[in-house]
Amino acid sequence: MSDIIYTKVDEAPELASASFLPIIQKFASAAGVSVGTKDISLAGRILATFPEALSAEQQQSDDLAELGKLVKTPDANVIKLPNISASVPQLVEAVKELQSQGFALPDYPEAPSTEAEKAIRAKYDTIKGSAVNPVLREGNSDRRAAKAVKSYAQSNPHRMGAWTGASKTRVSSMTGGDFFSNEKSATLAKEATAKIVLETATGETVLKEGISYPAGTVVDATFMSAAALDTFLAQEIASTKEEGTLFSLHMKATMMKVSDPIIFGHAVKVFLKPVFDIYGPEMADLGVNPNSGLGDLLERVKGKPEIMSAIDACMNKRPPMYMVDSDKGITNLHVPSDVIIDASMPALIRAGGKGWGPDGKESDTNCVIPDNSYAPIYDESIKFFKENGALNPATAGTVQNIGLMAQKAEEYGSHPTTFEMPAAGTVKMILDDGTVLHEHKVEEGDIWRSASTRKAPIEDWVNLAISRQKAEGIEAIFWLDADRAHDAELIAYVTPILEAQGVADKFQIMAPREATRASLETITKGENSIAITGNVLRDYLTDLFPILELATSAKMLSIVKLMNGGGLFETGAGGSAPKHVQQLMEENHLRWDSLGEFCALGESLKFLADAKGNEKARVLGLAVEAATQGILDNGNSPSRKVGEPDNRDSHYWFARYWADALATQSDDAELAAHFVPIAQALASGETAILSELAGAQGPAVDLGGYYHGNAAKTAAVMRPSATLNAIIG
Numbered sequence: 001m002s003d004i005i006y007t008k009v010d011e012a013p014e015l016a017s018a019s020f021l022p023i024i025q026k027f028a029s030a031a032g033v034s035v036g037t038k039d040i041s042l043a044g045r046i047l048a049t050f051p052e053a054l055s056a057e058q059q060q061s062d063d064l065a066e067l068g069k070l071v072k073t074p075d076a077n078v079i080k081l082p083n084i085s086a087s088v089p090q091l092v093e094a095v096k097e098l099q100s101q102g103f104a105l106p107d108y109p110e111a112p113s114t115e116a117e118k119a120i121r122a123k124y125d126t127i128k129g130s131a132v133n134p135v136l137r138e139g140n141s142d143r144r145a146a147k148a149v150k151s152y153a154q155s156n157p158h159r160m161g162a163w164t165g166a167s168k169t170r171v172s173s174m175t176g177g178d179f180f181s182n183e184k185s186a187t188l189a190k191e192a193t194a195k196i197v198l199e200t201a202t203g204e205t206v207l208k209e210g211i212s213y214p215a216g217t218v219v220d221a222t223f224m225s226a227a228a229l230d231t232f233l234a235q236e237i238a239s240t241k242e243e244g245t246l247f248s249l250h251m252k253a254t255m256m257k258v259s260d261p262i263i264f265g266h267a268v269k270v271f272l273k274p275v276f277d278i279y280g281p282e283m284a285d286l287g288v289n290p291n292s293g294l295g296d297l298l299e300r301v302k303g304k305p306e307i308m309s310a311i312d313a314c315m316n317k318r319p320p321m322y323m324v325d326s327d328k329g330i331t332n333l334h335v336p337s338d339v340i341i342d343a344s345m346p347a348l349i350r351a352g353g354k355g356w357g358p359d360g361k362e363s364d365t366n367c368v369i370p371d372n373s374y375a376p377i378y379d380e381s382i383k384f385f386k387e388n389g390a391l392n393p394a395t396a397g398t399v400q401n402i403g404l405m406a407q408k409a410e411e412y413g414s415h416p417t418t419f420e421m422p423a424a425g426t427v428k429m430i431l432d433d434g435t436v437l438h439e440h441k442v443e444e445g446d447i448w449r450s451a452s453t454r455k456a457p458i459e460d461w462v463n464l465a466i467s468r469q470k471a472e473g474i475e476a477i478f479w480l481d482a483d484r485a486h487d488a489e490l491i492a493y494v495t496p497i498l499e500a501q502g503v504a505d506k507f508q509i510m511a512p513r514e515a516t517r518a519s520l521e522t523i524t525k526g527e528n529s530i531a532i533t534g535n536v537l538r539d540y541l542t543d544l545f546p547i548l549e550l551a552t553s554a555k556m557l558s559i560v561k562l563m564n565g566g567g568l569f570e571t572g573a574g575g576s577a578p579k580h581v582q583q584l585m586e587e588n589h590l591r592w593d594s595l596g597e598f599c600a601l602g603e604s605l606k607f608l609a610d611a612k613g614n615e616k617a618r619v620l621g622l623a624v625e626a627a628t629q630g631i632l633d634n635g636n637s638p639s640r641k642v643g644e645p646d647n648r649d650s651h652y653w654f655a656r657y658w659a660d661a662l663a664t665q666s667d668d669a670e671l672a673a674h675f676v677p678i679a680q681a682l683a684s685g686e687t688a689i690l691s692e693l694a695g696a697q698g699p700a701v702d703l704g705g706y707y708h709g710n711a712a713k714t715a716a717v718m719r720p721s722a723t724l725n726a727i728i729g
């Protein structure tokens with residue numbers, strides 16, 4: 001096993017790795033540190049899942065399973081880049097691409113009927129959605145901007161859209177019948193095994209059994225009423241029209257891979273209700289599944305002029321939709337994975353509450369977030385900025401995050417226990433001693449789910465918060481709502497730990513809405529705050545605050561202290577930036593910023609030094625910090641436009657500053673001597689390297705695939721400087 005594992009992923013970060021990883025490996029080898037890779041890309045995971053369909057040479061090891069084991073050991077030191085959490089349309093596209101490359105994979109069965117098809121579908125379902133992070137995240141998260149990154153953002157403030165009190169932008173959420181209002185929660189006094197059953201007029205169906213929980217687990221159950229959801233969506237479509245704003249739906253169909261695609265499908269059906277009323281059965285025969293989005297629907301009905309004109313007529317009566325790409329006519333409802341709430345809401349808020357309409361113009365927007373559990377944070381942010389104007393990144397303080405995520409905590413681990421109700425009845429969660437832990441009366445189509453949070457992760461999270469607060473000495477708020485069933489159970493854990501450690505006076509506990517306002521007031525004054533949150537708010541806040549403070553969450557440092565002693569270093573908090581790939585393919589410019597990778601690399605090397613007593617790794621790690629500072633001080637981050645320096649230029653500069661720092665440090669003479677000639681070669685090659693990199697930009701490039709690119713073609717595109725390659729080798 002290598003000392004450090006660097007993950008092979010998808011899209012923009014994977015392209016960046018083609019340029020950056022050879023530099024890391026070259027530099028690390030000088031200190032005897034090996035950096036290996038493990039493939040967690042969507043294509044890699046598909047290939048690893050169907051060995052029986054592939055030839056011996058085509059077969060691929062199950063790297064995710066191996067990593068899943070590694071992160072439970074003290075030896076883990078993993079640098080994790082963002083990977084695709086695939087929606088069904090993305091999964092289908094990736095399978096088609098692999099098939100076209102000669103991999104005889106089975107088609108994704110949209111409507112499996114035979115046992116064989118059901119088995120294939122079950123295998124594909126394991127790959128769907130957020131299937132990587134929950135496996136690797138065997139610890140809680142500490143996400144923040146490194147001090148150098150934050151001060152750079154303050155002295156080089158990014159553009160912010162203006163907010164005025166006249167903005168018609170708002171958040172709309174259900175006022176009842178949602179997950180928030182139906183939630184029940186209990187903490188198990190002893191370990192238990194549970195089953196989930198649905199009792200109907202005709203009998204009992206077991207939805208799931210053999211779910212085992214250790215003592216102290218917080219177990220929640222809740223449901224969203226399909227009827228209430230449809231009524232709410234219809235009302236919001238109508239009021240958006242009246243208000244003259246854009247209709248937008250924000251959810252997390254990737255990470256909430258079972259519940260949210262269903263909610264998304266309801267939005268598609270309600271938006272096109274007149275069409276579904278008449279042509280529903282015919283569209284079903286054509287294989288239309290509203291959960292896959294409008295894009296898939298239009299593709300399937302394009303040969304049916306009658307349906308197409310009914311769709312046009314309906315759309316003309318509807319409010320304009322918030323667009324993903326107005327030039328290409330891609331709406332919010334086209335693909336469930338195009339609009340992902342953690343990134344989409346902050347971008348809209350940063351822009352002054354504006355979204356892009358079908359006319360290619362910016363407009364105020366109704367942000368529909370059906371469930372009311374976490375929507376208040378966006379609602380309150382919008383209210384705050386309407387009252388106070390946009391945040392000023394030059395003077396704003398920062399909000400750090402300590403997130404409870406270990407062992408599939410809370411909603412993000414709820415997929416195996418989420419069900420769309422096949423019939424009306426009563427859902428019961430029954431323990432092995434016969435206790436009915438939770439029960440709900442449901443109607444057909446309601447979305448019922450249970451989530452759980454284990455004791456050890458909760459305690460680890462509270463302790464992580466205590467040590468972070470101690471290190472920073474700043475405001476620290478547990479974002480927990482005493483009036484919400486689940487949060488009340490967590491508070492019952494938090495308060496005694498704080499009291500036992502004598503630090504209760506250093507922490508506040510506030511409901512998300514109040515915590516949002518308090519934190520915005522704090523950073524507006526230029527002060528800092530630590531948000532200590534559950535898993536969903538961890539995800540939301542670590543895009544929201546960075547996007548407002550730093551323009552992007554890519555620059556975040558994301559440390560996961562694994563509960564069994566290892567380290568997982570996630571880069572940034574953002575995603576895999578598909579539109580960056582498109583730009584690279586069209587004009588050979590990659591605007592991906594690797595600052596997240598730089599920060600993670602420094603932490604990983606320092607962790608290696610501490611864990612293994614490897615002092616050379618410490619020297620490398622400290623030099624990484626100097627190099628990162630050099631990138632910021634000298635403005636070497638990538639630009640957005642073709643012809644300007646891009647990701648590859650920033651890697652050259654990073655290598656240069658890294659080599660300089662190593663050549664001039666005095667902690668390790670051997671390393672210094674090794675890097676003197678490398679530093680000299682990088683300096684004397686500057687003109688040639690920069691002109692070779694610049695010369696590559698402009699024309700379209702061929703990567704040999706989107707999901708499963710050709711390694712040699714990608715390397716040729718991402719490493720166009722012969723002078724640099726000769727130094728790096």
Ligand SMILES: NC(=O)C1=CN([C@@H]2O[C@H](COP(=O)(O)OP(=O)(O)OC[C@H]3O[C@@H](n4cnc5c(N)ncnc54)[C@H](OP(=O)(O)O)[C@@H]3O)[C@@H](O)[C@H]2O)C=CC1
Pocket residue numbers: 081082083084085086133254337338340343344552553554572573574575576577578579580591592593594596
């Ligand atoms: N940890 C993980 O594995 C994560 C994975 N994802 C996955 O990523 C995919 C895309 O998600 P999406 O929500 O669109 O989010 P992205 O973060 O990929 O995209 C949002 C925008 O953020 C900006 N951005 C993000 N990262 C960088 C970077 N390193 N450098 C510069 N700009 C950056 C870009 O905006 P612009 O260019 O306009 O400035 C980008 O278009 C999905 O498949 C999703 O599931 C998402 C989040 C985390």
Ligand SMILES: O=C(O)CCC(=O)C(=O)O
Pocket residue numbers: 085129130131133134254255342538539542573574
């Ligand atoms: O796993 C995913 O799909 C996304 C993860 C994410 O957005 C985050 O952790 O911030």
Ligand SMILES: [Mg+2]
Pocket residue numbers: 342539540543573574
């Ligand atoms: Mg996120």
